[in-house]
Amino acid sequence: MTPGRTTRALFFAGALSVLVVGLSSSLPQIPRKLAEAARRSGEGLVEAERRIYGEHTMGAITEARRLIPREGAYYLADAGAEPGMTTWVRYLLAPRRCELLGTLKRPGTLTEREGRPARLLPFVVITSHGDTPVEIVASQRFFEGKVPFDPGLEDTRIPASIDGPPDGAVVSGPLEVRGWCQESGGRPCAQVRIWLDGVETEAAVERFPRPDVEHAVRGIGNADRAGYRATLRPDPARTRHRLNVYFLTADGRYRRLGPLRFESRP
Amino acid sequence: MSSLAAFLVRALAGGMLFTATGAGVATVLRLPRRALPIRLGWSYLLGVAYLGGALYATSHLFLFPLRRSVVLAIAALPVAAAAVRRRPSPAAPSGRTTWRAGELALVVAAGFVGSLMSLAVLAEAASSPPTDWDGRMTWCAQARFIRGARTVDAPVLREARWYVTHPRYPVLLPLAQVAVEEVLDAAEDDRVVRPLYALFLPALLLVVYDSASRLAGRRIAALWTLVAAMTPFLAWKNGGAGGCYSDLPLGCFFGGGLAILCLGPRRLSTGLSGGLLLGAGVLTKNEGLPFAILALGALALASTRHARLRPWRDPRLLGALCVVAATAALLFSWRSAIPNRYDDFFFETASPGALASGLARNGKEILGCVTALMASRASWGFLWFALPMLAALGWRGLLRRRALPLWIAPACAALVILAAYTLVTGDVVAFVVGSWNRFLVEVSIPVFLVGAVATRGLLCPRQGSSERSGRVTSGAEG
Numbered sequence: 001m002t003p004g005r006t007t008r009a010l011f012f013a014g015a016l017s018v019l020v021v022g023l024s025s026s027l028p029q030i031p032r033k034l035a036e037a038a039r040r041s042g043e044g045l046v047e048a049e050r051r052i053y054g055e056h057t058m059g060a061i062t063e064a065r066r067l068i069p070r071e072g073a074y075y076l077a078d079a080g081a082e083p084g085m086t087t088w089v090r091y092l093l094a095p096r097r098c099e100l101l102g103t104l105k106r107p108g109t110l111t112e113r114e115g116r117p118a119r120l121l122p123f124v125v126i127t128s129h130g131d132t133p134v135e136i137v138a139s140q141r142f143f144e145g146k147v148p149f150d151p152g153l154e155d156t157r158i159p160a161s162i163d164g165p166p167d168g169a170v171v172s173g174p175l176e177v178r179g180w181c182q183e184s185g186g187r188p189c190a191q192v193r194i195w196l197d198g199v200e201t202e203a204a205v206e207r208f209p210r211p212d213v214e215h216a217v218r219g220i221g222n223a224d225r226a227g228y229r230a231t232l233r234p235d236p237a238r239t240r241h242r243l244n245v246y247f248l249t250a251d252g253r254y255r256r257l258g259p260l261r262f263e264s265r266p
Numbered sequence: 267m268s269s270l271a272a273f274l275v276r277a278l279a280g281g282m283l284f285t286a287t288g289a290g291v292a293t294v295l296r297l298p299r300r301a302l303p304i305r306l307g308w309s310y311l312l313g314v315a316y317l318g319g320a321l322y323a324t325s326h327l328f329l330f331p332l333r334r335s336v337v338l339a340i341a342a343l344p345v346a347a348a349a350v351r352r353r354p355s356p357a358a359p360s361g362r363t364t365w366r367a368g369e370l371a372l373v374v375a376a377g378f379v380g381s382l383m384s385l386a387v388l389a390e391a392a393s394s395p396p397t398d399w400d401g402r403m404t405w406c407a408q409a410r411f412i413r414g415a416r417t418v419d420a421p422v423l424r425e426a427r428w429y430v431t432h433p434r435y436p437v438l439l440p441l442a443q444v445a446v447e448e449v450l451d452a453a454e455d456d457r458v459v460r461p462l463y464a465l466f467l468p469a470l471l472l473v474v475y476d477s478a479s480r481l482a483g484r485r486i487a488a489l490w491t492l493v494a495a496m497t498p499f500l501a502w503k504n505g506g507a508g509g510c511y512s513d514l515p516l517g518c519f520f521g522g523g524l525a526i527l528c529l530g531p532r533r534l535s536t537g538l539s540g541g542l543l544l545g546a547g548v549l550t551k552n553e554g555l556p557f558a559i560l561a562l563g564a565l566a567l568a569s570t571r572h573a574r575l576r577p578w579r580d581p582r583l584l585g586a587l588c589v590v591a592a593t594a595a596l597l598f599s600w601r602s603a604i605p606n607r608y609d610d611f612f613f614e615t616a617s618p619g620a621l622a623s624g625l626a627r628n629g630k631e632i633l634g635c636v637t638a639l640m641a642s643r644a645s646w647g648f649l650w651f652a653l654p655m656l657a658a659l660g661w662r663g664l665l666r667r668r669a670l671p672l673w674i675a676p677a678c679a680a681l682v683i684l685a686a687y688t689l690v691t692g693d694v695v696a697f698v699v700g701s702w703n704r705f706l707v708e709v710s711i712p713v714f715l716v717g718a719v720a721t722r723g724l725l726c727p728r729q730g731s732s733e734r735s736g737r738v739t740s741g742a743e744g
Contacts, residue, residue: 008725015489022496022647023379029502030386037389041273045455048395070414076429087403090429094407095414097422100429153426153607252426 053088060134061092064125067136068096074123075139077101081127089127089134098125102154114195114244115149149200151193151246151254158183158255159217160247169262171234178229180210181247181255186221191248192228195258197241203230234264277392277461280446281310283341284462288313290344291542293351296535297526300476303377307472310465311522312539314515315546317341317445318438319593322549325418325441326600332416332441334448341445365484372488376475380495384468387507391464395456401463401510403431406456409440413447418600426605434601434609438549439463439512459510466514467507471495473518474714477525481668481715482722490718493652494710499645505704512551513704519547520557521711524675527565527582528668537585544586545593553679553708555597558590560678564671624688632687635698645703653713656720663723664716673716676709 040048050058068074076098078086090098099121116139124142126135160181165171181189192205207225214223234241244258288309297308320340324330365373396406411422411430418437422428443459452458474494478487500506505513523543530536544561547554562583569580578584640650657664664673683705690697706713 011721011725018648018652019489019492019496022493025643025647026383026496026498026501027379029498030382033386033390037273037386037393040393043393045395045457048457052395052397073428084399084403087407087431091402091407091410094410095422097411097428099427153605155607 049092053092054133056131057133060125060132060136061089064093064123064134064136065096068093068123070095073097073099073121074125075099075101075121075142077104077124077126079104079126079128081129081133085127085133089125093125100154114146114198114200114246116143116146118148118150146198147200151248151256152252154255155249155253156255158189158247158249158253159220160189160245160255160257162243162245162257162260165243165260165262167260167262170265171262172265175232175234175262175264176229177232177243177245178227179245179257180213180223180226181228182213182220182223182226183249184219184221186223187249188225189247190250191246192230193246193248194230194232195244195246196232196234197238201230201232203232205230236264236266239263239265273392273457274389276450276458277388277464279450280458280462281465283446283449284313284317284442285309286313287317287341287344288315290346290348291316292539293348294344295539295542296533297539298531304472304476307469307476308522310469311473311518311543311546314438314442314462315519315542316344318442319542319546319549319596321441321445322418322438322600323596326596329417332413332418332444332448334451337445337448341449369485369488372485372492376471376488376491376495379492380468380471383495383501384464384471387467387501388461388464391460391507392457394460396460396510398504398509398511400504400512404435405439405510405512406443406459407431408435408437409443409447409459410454412437412440413444419603423604426607429608431608434604434606435552436549436554436597436600438546439515456510463510463514464507466518467501470500470514470518470521470711473522473525474711477529477711477715478718480529482663482718486718486721486725489721490714493647493649493717494714497647497649497710499703500707500710503645503703505707511704513707516547516551516554516557517708517710519543519550520554520561520708521715523547523558523586524561524565524671524712525715527561527586528568528671530582532580532582534581534585537580537582537587538589540582541586541589545589548590548593548597551708553705555594556682557675557679557708558594560675560682561671562587562590564674564678567674568667568670621685621688624690628688628690628694631694632684632698635695636684636702639699639702640706646706649713649717653717653720656717656724660720660723660725663719663721666719666723669716669719672712672719676712676716679709680705 043051046058049061053061064074074093074096076086076090080103086100101124104126120139120143122139124137124139126137127133128135158181160179162177162179164178165175177194181192183189188207194201194203194205206229208227208229209225210223210227213226214220220226241262241264242258243260243262244256246254246256248254285306286309288311289305291312292305292309299305300308317337317340321332321337324336324340325332330336396402408430411420412418415421418441422430423433439462442462446452446459446462450458471491471494475487475491478490494500500514502508505511507514520543523540526536526543527540530540544558548558565583569576569583640646663669683702687694687698
């Protein structure tokens with residue numbers, strides 16, 4: 001059946017009415033966009049960046065651009081910035097390279113990172129929420145009092161667990177930290193390092209088989225060295241403690257679990 | 267207003283670099299001659315594909331530094347080759363040369379609206395640095411790193427300690443940015459490179475008009491170009507021409523490549539041109555490679571419907587396959603030295619079981635979210651209301667051999683993306699909201715062409731059958 005003239009006419013009438021509705025919503029945007037573009041066309045780059053990121057941020061970025069050479073590098077830390085802020089800062093400071101220190105859970109205290117890198121880059125750029133969205137700190141000051149510790153590249157996919165103590169536990173006497181870690185396919189984590197209250201413990205970490213993990217976690221492989229345990233003696237002078245466990249792989253990656261908080265009673 | 271004009275001139279200067287280069291490529295590859303505006307659209311796409319791809323290859327394989335002299339030398343090669351080549355490109359098969367009044371009015375209206383939209387998008391792009399998420403997180407940052415290191419193998423990508431989001435994402439667009447900045451000697455002012463992304467909108471409109479007019483005639487082509495020009499997501503939103511996302515460029519490369527291969531003459535040069543665009547898609551986004559494979563698969567499937575046209579004897583398919591394979595090899599070679607980090611890893615859990623459980627877990631939410639996004643008039647106007655109705659009424663047109671790949675390839679791509687959604691373990695709605703509209707941009711050219719073919723199937727159901735006997739239907743009446 002071939003559509004006749006009426007069908008065609010009806011189709012084009014329908015199509016045109018749909019287009020007219022479309023035009024009425026699209027066309028008004030055009031003069032608005034053109035006017036906006038005309039208003040901004042006299043703007044310099046600095047003014048444009050201030051308009052987008054704000055006076056404070058661009059002040060700090062300008063300072064960072066001055067302090068860090070274009071071929072240089074810096075640490076980047078997020079102290080609770082709005083989503084995207086760390087990536088905007090990295091973009092604004094590129095081609096300067098940056099190493100991500102991670103999220104500083106409590107802005108201002110800078111205590112969540114254990115140890116300091118063996119070879120320090122000169123500056124840490126910290127992004128946060130509020131009046132000082134971007135702050136530049138000399139690395140020496142940022143890592144003051146911390147011992148060298150370079151766990152490598154963070155990889156949150158490394159299978160690992162702290163089975164005990166549970167978060168918020170109340171303990172008395174020595175404390176056993178236990179759990180398991182292993183990469184899929186039977187590669188045990190090369191090292192398990194435990195930090196108590198910001199200091200790495202000297203307690204021996206024992207590795208042992210975890211057949212239960214081998215059965216429960218598909219693809220984990222032979223778990224003869226997956227388990228770990230260590231006995232810690234928390235400082236009796238304080239009651240509240242913070243525990244972090246680092247699982248390091250042989251190829252330079254790590255996963256951190258924690259901070260886990262517990263109380264000790266005499 | 268004069269400074270706005272200066273901004274636009276600067277914006278167009280970057281575009282000219284690619285358009286002039288692409289015009290040379292089109293001549294060398296003997297792409298059929300067309301009207302000047304349409305040639306400009308194709309030339310822009312071919313120029314970005316060639317120059318970006320050539321810089322990728324020469325920097326990675328031959329260690330050429332990314333400097334202005336190298337960019338200009340590579341850009342000049344096809345221009346010089348075209349100048350040396352005396353033989354003009356063959357003229358496109360033409361239909362009627364006379365215009366009916368209604369037809370002319372529609373084409374003029376499409377041109378007017380398309381130009382206005384493009385001008386507004388371009389002016390907005392040239393007057394403000396990027397403010398979108400992906401542009402700043404990935405593409406513009408990568409461009410700065412690569413330009414700073416003067417190589418596509420920048421140490422910041424290759425050394426695992428540095429914080430780079432999606433370091434293994436292909437970097438054709440960042441390389442195109444570097445080319446513009448080098449040639450214009452621009453400092454770190456990304457207002458110079460934003461027009462690079464905005465210019466893909468007029469290129470898309472011209473490709474849609476040209477391809478649709480060959481499939482369905484000028485009147486229907488103008489109608490669908492108008493629809494494309496007035497689709498808000500394509501013009502204003504991130505993922506469209508409104509930001510520095512790579513979805514619109516990928517959409518142009520994928521759709522343009524598919525259109526050339528479907529509609530071009532059976533020659534090796536057609537395959538090379540189409541393959542160049544599909545290959546550029548491979549080097550533009552991760553989705554580019556599966557899209558190219560789907561496009562070639564759909565073309566092979568369509569050619570089996572023709573008794574005399576076996577896929578392995580089709581020079582278009584063979585030429586395109588060679589170019590896509592070469593770009594994929596380049597991509598894998600470049601990637602092999604880059605340790606992956608700060609990336610999404612949901613395909614690691616892909617298995618039939620994971621797909622089935624993901625479908626049971628997320629299926630309803632995904633379907634609801636996808637439907638709501640497509641029904642949004644603020645993003646897509648009436649497109650997704652009209653298209654299914656037209657496809658149902660004009661189904662005859664969709665069965666034409668040349669039209670088959672235009673809906674098979676994007677439909678298969680949609681299935682792949684939907685399957686990927688089922689593997690998401692976190693907030694699947696947020697994931698779909700962030701990516702589905704952008705996927706629709708990536709398949710927008712074949713979608714508009716399917717609309718044109720279905721319209722023709724509805725209005726002229728008998729004319730499609732003429733193709734089965736091999737007749738050229740270019741310039742067919744709307």
